[in-house]
Amino acid sequence: MxxxxxxxxxxxxxxxxxxxxxxxxxxxxxxxxxxxxxxxxxxxxxxxxxxxxxxxxxxxxxxxxxxxxxxxxxxxxxxxxxxxxxxxxxxxxxxxxxxxxxxAQRTGAVGALGAKYLSPAQTASVGIIGCGVQGAWQAIYTCAVRPIEEVFAYARSQAAFDRFAATVGRHAPGVRITACGSVRALLDRTDLVIAATTSTEPVLPDEPALLQNKHFISVGSFRPAMQELPDSIYRLAGSLAVDSEHARHEAGDVINALRRNILSDGNVFSIAECVTGERDIDVARTTVYKTVGSAxxxxxxxxxxxxxxxxxxxxxxxxx
Structure with a gap:
């Protein structure tokens, strides 16, 4: 072995x-x-x-x-x-x-599907909320599928940002890495946002004007009691891509959107439909993708x- x-x-x-x-x-x-x-x-x-x-x-x-x-x-x-x-x-x-x-690498790749299929091809920046190991790999893999020139990051501490910047810099040389003092500042500077946290409450403000026509990927929440993204994102998007049917039962982001009738079962679809060409996504409007992983x-x-x-x-x- x-x-x-x-x-x-x-x-x-x-x-x-x-x-x-x-x-x-x-x-x-x-x-x-x-x-x-x-x-x-x-x-x-x-x-x-x-x-x-x-x-x-x-x-x-x-x-x-x-x-x-x-x-x-x-x-x-x-x-x-x-x-x-x-x-x-x-x-x-x-x-x-x-x-x-x-x-780390597999989840980076699964998250990158959201950028590949649910954001414009010319997307040149990405915002990362949560600068742990997974946040860094999300940035690295997004750089592989989009012509990313700048990564904006919101971290809990300067030390976390420094570790994040060092990791991303090793694997995506030439990409600028910029710290943001708040999630609002991050939202002001990019249209592609990835949340990679273990938060039980949304990490973005529930304000439609700040979220309209942006593209969101949630990779952190994996329990029913966790919800990384605010309800307004799901209302604006009108549909939700998931990486696994397990997400319907495991992730609060999906469970709550369905329970509150923000989305219906028919509005939740597998990212596999994009990979196989069965579904085309209008990337001019708000999009959202939730990943919980799969064996x-x-x-x-x-x-x-x-x-x-x-x-x-x-x-x-x-x-x-």
């Missing part, structure tokens, strides 16, 4: 290759060529343990991840865990991957990483 640590996985494949793997997963899902049951949440205090199995033609696997928001104050990763890949025919374990590195993305991206590691002789072989 091949063990792949964070140092092996970071930068192993390009953002465009990762995005292509995510799109391949969505096409396979649309054709019914894979299986991915709803992930299991085990919650304690403010923390969660998630297990996410999936099977496709190329193999099977399961990701086991802990999410501990309080780790920020301990100077530890908020998200940690492992991804296990198994041979489809024999069931034998093929690889053990660092889940934090996999998740299918982990599986497809993990196998791409595994194949690339084998080609390059990376990782460490172990016998169980």
């Amino acid at each position: 091949l063990v792949l640590a964070e140092r092996d996985l970071t930068g192993l494949i390009s953002p465009l290759e990762t995005i292509a793997a995510v799109e391949a997963a969505l096409r396979a899902q649309a054709s019914g060529a894979l299986a991915a049951p709803q992930r299991l949440h085990l919650d304690w205090d403010d923390n969660s343990l998630l297990t996410m199995p999936a099977a496709a033609a190329g193999g099977v696997g399961v990701k086991v991840v802990s999410v501990v928001p309080g780790n920020k104050d301990r100077h530890l990763p908020v998200t940690s865990g492992v991804m296990i890949l198994n041979d489809r025919n024999t069931g034998a374990p093929l690889a053990l991957l660092n889940a934090a590195a996999l998740t 299918i993305y982990d599986l497809f991206v993990a196998f791409e990483l595994y194949a690339a590691a084998r080609r390059r002789g990376l990782g460490r072989e172990v016998t169980l």
Whole structure:
């Protein structure tokens, strides 16, 4: 079995290759060529343990991840865990991957679908609210699908912004990175906004005049009690793209919009419809996309990483 640590996985494949793997997963899902049951949440205090199995033609696997928001104050990763890949025919374990590195890149790719399909092709800037690890990867992957010249960021501290700027700068050289003193200042300077926080309340003001004809991506909220984006965004958009049907039951952004009759079930659609060409989006008006992740993305991206590691002789072989 091949063990792949964070140092092996970071930068192993390009953002465009990762995005292509995510799109391949969505096409396979649309054709019914894979299986991915709803992930299991085990919650304690403010923390969660998630297990996410999936099977496709190329193999099977399961990701086991802990999410501990309080780790920020301990100077530890908020998200940690492992991804296990198994041979489809024999069931034998093929690889053990660092889940934090996999998740960061995979989630960056899934979020980038919102920029690719729900924003104008000429979009030259993006605003990031929440400058943790995931905020940085959202910026990096957005730069891969849009001609981004400037990244605007709203962080809780100067230290968080500095870490964010350093990470984005390494992976997207030449892009200007600018700190904003408030979310209002960020909204004034860009039309593409990505929220990557663990907030239980909207991180943007619920004011239609500030939100009209902009494009919003929420990647942070993953529990029913969490809502990153204000209700006005859903009213303005009139529809909502999601990366997974699980979002209807897991994310407060989707649950609340449906419960409050801001949106109907028919107004919530899968981003797969954009990937397969079944749906065209009017990007001249307000758009919104909610991602909660799915085991299918982990599986497809993990196998791409595994194949690339084998080609390059990376990782460490172990016998169980």
